[in-house]
Amino acid sequence: MTYPQLAVLGVVVVVLLDLVVLRVGLLRRALFWTAYAIMAFFQLLTNGWLTGREIVTYNPETTLTSGQVVLLGDWRIAYAPVEDIMFGFAMIVLTVDLWVVWGRRGIDLEPYADGPWQRRRDARAAQAAQRARNARP
Amino acid sequence: MSGLLQYAYLGVLAFILVTTLPLELYLGVRVWRRPRRLALTVLPVVVVFTVWDLYAISRDHWFFDPEQTTGVLLFGVLPLEELLFFIVVPIAGVMTLEAVSVVRRWPAVQETT
Numbered sequence: 001m002t003y004p005q006l007a008v009l010g011v012v013v014v015v016l017l018d019l020v021v022l023r024v025g026l027l028r029r030a031l032f033w034t035a036y037a038i039m040a041f042f043q044l045l046t047n048g049w050l051t052g053r054e055i056v057t058y059n060p061e062t063t064l065t066s067g068q069v070v071l072l073g074d075w076r077i078a079y080a081p082v083e084d085i086m087f088g089f090a091m092i093v094l095t096v097d098l099w100v101v102w103g104r105r106g107i108d109l110e111p112y113a114d115g116p117w118q119r120r121r122d123a124r125a126a127q128a129a130q131r132a133r134n135a136r137p
Numbered sequence: 138m139s140g141l142l143q144y145a146y147l148g149v150l151a152f153i154l155v156t157t158l159p160l161e162l163y164l165g166v167r168v169w170r171r172p173r174r175l176a177l178t179v180l181p182v183v184v185v186f187t188v189w190d191l192y193a194i195s196r197d198h199w200f201f202d203p204e205q206t207t208g209v210l211l212f213g214v215l216p217l218e219e220l221l222f223f224i225v226v227p228i229a230g231v232m233t234l235e236a237v238s239v240v241r242r243w244p245a246v247q248e249t250t
Contacts, residue, residue, distance in 0.1 A: 003198045006189065031243040035234040042156075042229075046149050055146050055205045062198045088226075091186055095227040096234050096245075098178040103246040108174030113239045115165015 003063040007083040010090035017097060024097045036092065043088050044078040052079035145205035146218040150225045157229045166235035168228065178231060183223045190219055 001009075018027045026032040050056050052069065060067035063083060064075035075082050103109045160166045168175060193199055194214050201216045209217040238245045 001196070003193065006193070006198075010189075029243070031234065031237055031241070031245065034241070035230075035237040038233050038237070039230055042153075046153065049149055050146065053145060053202075053205065055202050056199050057202070058199045059197050062196060087189075091182060091223075091226065092230045094185065095178060095182050095230045098181060099174065099231050099234065100246055102174045102177050107177065108171035109246060111167050111170065113164070113166050113235055115161075115163055115167075115239075117164045118239060 003058070003081070003083045007086035007090075011086045014090045014093040014097070018093055022097055022101055024100045026096055026100065027093070032096065035096070036089075039092055040085070040088075043085070044080070047080040047084055047088070048078035051076075051081070051084070142205055143207055146201075146216070147207060147221075150218065150221050153225050153229050157232045160232045160236045164236050164239050166232050166239060168232045168235055175228065175231065179224055179227045182227045183220065186223045187215070187220060190215060190223075 015027065018024050051058075052071075054069060058065055058067070058081055063081050065081045066074055068074060069079055070076055071079060077085065161169050191212060191214065201219075206216040206218055211217060211220055234245060237243065
């Protein structure tokens with residue numbers, strides 16, 4: 001199989017996994033797509049480095065690109081072949097689906113996220129509530 | 138093969154680890170602190186995508202610059218950096234998901250799915 005064939009297959013497999021097989025349904029949630037938007041930005045950045053510097057080189061006979069390393073066009077985005085976007089998407093969906101599956105089964109479901117940022121947010125909310133109570137006659 | 142050039146790929150992985158660390162320390166996503174779940178998540182991804190990578194190399198889909206990698210090869214063909222990529226990137230991915238979950242108050246694991 002060629003890279004574009006495998007890349008499309010990878011996307012189809014993880015979509016079926018998420019929606020039908022594992023029934024995690026992250027692909028239906030704003031949580032996933034918000035996180036994916038952030039990840040896709042950093043993928044373009046890091047993959048652009050890897051492909052722009054030709055740390056990894058693609059064979060024009062088995063990928064859509066013609067072999068010239070360009071910033072945009074010729075089936076490339078930020079130097080990287082578009083197949084890489086699908087490769088990365090498949091990897092990320094498989095990863096976050098598994099993370100949810102194990103959490104659902106109670107494996108390291110807790111400790112839930114907690115850190116200085118949330119404590120500060122909660123403290124601010126508590127202060128606001130206190131002020132609202134004090135403001136009452 | 139000498140100097141910094143051979144760390145051109147490894148450096149990207151270090152960049153990903155360093156830039157996501159504040160999510161653990163400041164946002165408190167607690168991904169590194171749930172090691173069992175993290176390992177069970179990352180291991181299948183490593184297996185699947187290492188197989189894909191080995192197939193792609195064998196069918197000449199892509200190849201790596203020996204000058205810009207450390208030169209440590211697994212199975213005789215796969216740069217060590219690739220294996221580490223399949224560990225580091227999924228960890229960063231889970232951290233990003235949990236970070237959005239924290240900030241937006243959208244639970245990653247819902248009561249009913």
